[in-house]
Amino acid sequence: MSTRIAFLKGHGTENDFVIIPDPENVIDLPPAAVAALCDRRAGIGGDGLLHVVRSAAHPEARAMAAEAEWFMDYRNGDGSVAEMCGNGVRVFAHYLQRAGHVAEGDIAVATRGGVKTVHIAKEGDITVGMGKALLPEGDVTVSVGERSWPARNVNMGNPHAVAFVEDLDHAGDLYTAPPFSPASAYPDGVNVEFVVDRGLRHVALRVHERGSGETRSCGTGACAVAVATARRDGADPAVTGAPATYTVDVPGGRLIITERADGEIEMTGPAVIVAEGEIDAGWLETATP
DSSP: OOSEEEEEEEEETTEEEEEEEOTTOOSOOOHHHHHHHHOTTTSSOOSEEEEEEEGGGSTTTGGGTTTOSEEEEEEETTSOBOSOOHHHHHHHHHHHHHTTSOOSEEEEEEETTEEEEEEEOTTSOEEEEEEEOBOOOSOEEEEETTEEEEEEEEESSSEEEEEEOSOGGGGTTOSSOOOEEOGGGOTTOOEEEEEEEEETTEEEEEEEETTTEEESOOHHHHHHHHHHHHHHTTOOHHHHSSOEEEEEEETTEEEEEEEOTTSEEEEEEOOEEEEEEEEEHHHHHHHOO
């Protein structure tokens, strides 16, 4: 490992990330190192880490290299590996444009949740093709303290439980993962969204992200919420034949989610790079147990 490691810091609706450019996949990033970098007091700080690697250079992405040159090797803030991160994809694409690797227009990004199509607009917003939602059968319940709610099981390449509540304060502090049942519904844990209505096709959420705690935004969570709300509202595009678009407010901003009649989901929102610099590799080694 070199003595200096380049990094950037970015966010998408305040879901923030440490970005490590590593095209040839030569930087060792074990879970403890990722957790140290994402630590908000002793490290750089972030909900997660975006490891920027050429698909051909990463064993998990080589099969996608013909479709997408770049692989988003995403890690949660605790160092665990995640399948996908919707806000992360937007920030990842914004970094690629900033670094001169891609231009405005359509690009493809490889993720553990498959290849995602991304459109970088001239005015700055970025739209991500998030694929189709899966809606596993079976009843799910989530709880906070003495309160419990039925939740909709939605999979966006990662698992979500969407609960409609009367007040977002009912979600509690979300420092720890809200209990859910049955345990078999989410053997590897789950992202939990608590949702209230704000108006016609307009909702707001708070979210506990698996491996990160409460975050200011969750892109896949916003998509899961839009899908669950459309089903609740009788606006399933597969049934009506018309796309369903929802405005989803998150603590860090606003996302626009559209589910098309063919089931494909698009998410549009901002992405920002706020800083760049270098990490001392010696510090990272001492910070990693």
